[in-house]
Amino acid sequence: MTLRLVVPKETWTGERRVALDPSVAERFQRLGAEVQIERGAGCGSHFGDAQYEKGAKLVDDIVAALAAADVTVRVQPPSLEEVEQLRDGSVLIGFLAPHRNAEVIRRLRDKKITSFAFELLPRISRAQSMDALSSQAAIAGYKVALMAASLASFFFPMLTTAAGTIRPAKVVVVGAGVAGLQAIATCKRLGAMVEAYDIRAAAKEQVESLGAKLIDTGVDASGQGGYARELTKDELARQAEVLARHIAAASAVITTAAIPGRPAPKIVTKAMVEAMKPGAVIVDLAAESGGNCELTQPGQTIEHNDVIIHGPLNVPSMIPVHASETYAKNVFNFLSPFVKNGELALDWNDEVIAKSCLTHDGQIRHEPTRKLVG
Known part of the structure; x- marks a missing residue:
């Protein structure tokens, strides 16, 4: 089954970044993934809808798109309402602020969503190209x-x-x-x-x-x-x-x-x-x-x-243009090694996957967050 990767518009007040820029969306498409992006999602970063047409499908009904998504990629953490829109058992990638979003994390757990938080990415040499905290901090x-x-x-x-x-x-x-x-x-x-x-x-x-x-x-x-x-x-x-x-x-x-x-x-x-x-x-x-x-x-x-x-x-x-471009490359470098023939095959023996995982299969995998949520 072809991997369906969905990018919604960021909803945090003042957030101008987008999780995938047009060039990275096209790179995912070349891996065999079907990329869907909410219409207007890139406008705050000066990426018009027309720039996405080569590498992604523009969608108007983001709720329907998220309900069918295999992987959702965001910049900011989702709200509780946005978590409800995600398909049970799907994958979520982004900044998730696990130390201050207990209710959101609890709901991700209950919906058996596999979530990966860039805040938890291990600080190892191989993960430097995926390190969204560092790329955004430099900006x-x-x-x-x-x-x-x-x-x-x-x-x-x-x-x-x-x-x-x-x-x-x-x-x-x-x-x-x-x-x-x-x-x-x-x-x-x-x-x-x-x-x-x-x-x-x-x-x-x-x-x-x-x-x-x-x-x-x-x-x-x-x-x-x-x-x-x-x-x-x-x-x-x-x-x-x-x-x-x-x-x-x-x-x-x-x-x-x-x-x-x-x-x-x-x-x-x-x-x-x-x-x-x-x-x-x-x-x-x-x-x-x-x-x-x-x-x-x-x-x-x-x-x-x-x-x-x-x-x-x-x-x-x-600085939304370069912030979005570098963030999108972090996402691609994190996810692409596990996209094989258009399908997602996560390797749980991989240190990057294991340590950056926040929730999976109905459990909170990050111990400090698990203690916080209770």
Whole structure:
């Protein structure tokens, strides 16, 4: 039986990405899959319906299409209503936010849907081309650097003018993961002096390779899977003391530190903000999970003590063309090895499949989520 792969229009407010761009839809078709995409699904990403006609069938009745789909591919997690539209026993792929969608996960389990969450993808070399978290984080890191440059009251580069020389702005990037490294690289391209802070010792080489300087606080909190662990109270106090001095001298601070499935760590305190110079800016990429700054208001731009604090949400969606293209390639690289002669044959002995699976055959396969759902 031919694999029927369906892409619905994203329904989250402000979401402009689409799960498959036209070129990847065509690649799935060449594997023998029948690709169906809801009419207008790509418009937010500037992919018109006509661009999909070569590789996909455009559908008006998405409810009927989902009821017959073998695989549904999304960007954002489905609502409970959208889960009900999925065929029992079918496959769902996308960001599923298992740590905050207990009711949705419970219903996926009860409908015996096999769901794969990109948040759970194992951090192994073979999975790098499938890593949607990283691809979208890189886009977000680029965009927040531009936001910081736009909101700041200072030039980023050094300028020599008839009136004299303007020194380059000093930018502090908190968190040197994928997003942080992209923010560092972009700020350097814009001509700023960049310092970075990360509690993982392994970040030093990566930060310096981009021409930035790592702020050494004497704390190393490297955790499993390349993520950082939470700091102890003593470690928090030590890093805060050192970091405060660097933030006080910065024209812009970009924060990107996040712990998957948990609220963002509070790194920039109110006292640090009040010690910053007038006209400085903080762009908090961790706003969606509560923010790295104590004063961040998710989705808002505020001023405190003459410092601008910006808490953007869903930043990758602000660059929808490339965000959709890279996400679609992640989906293809994840799914295509298991499409044989137009049919889906999942290999449960494969580490990628086994570890990224959230629900399957009436069970929650991810233990932390299983404990959360109960």
